[in-house]
Amino acid sequence: MKLKYCGLHQQEDVEVAAASHCDYMGFVLANSKRKVALHDVAQWLATTDMSTKQTVALFVNESLDTIAQVAGSGLFDVIQLHGSETPAFLQAVKDRTHKQVWKAIHHSSSALSIMQAFAGIADGYVIDCKSAKGWGGTGESFDWKQIPSYKEEGVRQGTQVLIAGGITPENVVELARYQVDGLDVSSGIEENGKKSVAKIARLEQEAGVHYAGNNTR
Numbered sequence: 001m002k003l004k005y006c007g008l009h010q011q012e013d014v015e016v017a018a019a020s021h022c023d024y025m026g027f028v029l030a031n032s033k034r035k036v037a038l039h040d041v042a043q044w045l046a047t048t049d050m051s052t053k054q055t056v057a058l059f060v061n062e063s064l065d066t067i068a069q070v071a072g073s074g075l076f077d078v079i080q081l082h083g084s085e086t087p088a089f090l091q092a093v094k095d096r097t098h099k100q101v102w103k104a105i106h107h108s109s110s111a112l113s114i115m116q117a118f119a120g121i122a123d124g125y126v127i128d129c130k131s132a133k134g135w136g137g138t139g140e141s142f143d144w145k146q147i148p149s150y151k152e153e154g155v156r157q158g159t160q161v162l163i164a165g166g167i168t169p170e171n172v173v174e175l176a177r178y179q180v181d182g183l184d185v186s187s188g189i190e191e192n193g194k195k196s197v198a199k200i201a202r203l204e205q206e207a208g209v210h211y212a213g214n215n216t217r
Helices: 011-018 038-046 064-071 087-097 111-117 144-157 172-178 197-210
Strands: 002-005 024-028 054-059 078-081 100-106 124-128 160-164 182-185
Touching: 002 160, 002 197, 011 024, 011 038, 011 197, 054 064, 064 087, 078 087, 087 100, 100 111, 111 144, 124 144, 144 160, 144 172, 172 197
Parallel strands: 002 024, 002 182, 024 054, 054 078, 078 100, 100 124, 124 160, 160 182
Antiparallel strands: none
16 A cells, blocks of 8 residues: 655655655645745755655646646656646646656546546546545545445556545544555644654554555555
8 A cells, every 4th residue: 555645845744754654755836735835845855865755746727837847857756636637638747747647536426437537648546525625635535435436447447546635543444444555645644734753653553554465565
C-alpha cells in the first residue's frame, strides 16, 4: 500500500514527511490554506534528504502553460489534477510535461462514469470527497462502502487508485478490509496546522498492522 502525505506547506512539514514511510510528498499549487510557492518548495527540497520519495504537484483547473512551467522546474515527479479538468486536457498535460498525471475524482453518483472517461489517459486516481468547503483537504470522507467499485475500475484500467478525504489514525483501520492501493492524507495528520510526527507514526502503525501482507513499501 502506498502512502501520500499532501498539503506540505513549510520546511518542517517536508522534513517530517521525508523522515516518514510515505511514498509520495504532495504540494498544493492551487488556492488553498496550504498553497505553496515554487521557490519555497525548491528551497525546502534542496535541504532535505528525499531518499526514495516522489513529489506530487497538485493543481485545480490551472492553465496548461502554468502546469508546464512548474513541471519544467524538475522538482516534481507527478502532476495531480484536482479540479474539473477534461480527459483532453489531461492528455495535453501528459504530452507537454512528459510526467505521470493523476486525476482526482470526487465521489458522486456520476463519479465512475467520469473515471471511465479517463481510461487509457490517467496514470492514477485519487478518489476524494466532494465538499462545499473546497476541492480537497477538508477532512471530510465519502461513503467508503463505494470503494470496491472504484478499485474494480482501477484494475480494469490497470491504474492505481488512492483514497483521500477524512482519513485519520483513528479511522484508518476501517479501510483495512478494502485493501486499497494507497491513502492520500492531509488534514488527518496535522496538529495546529503542521504535520504531526506523532499522528504520522500512529497512522503508519495502524496501516502497517492492518495492511499486513498488502504493503509494498
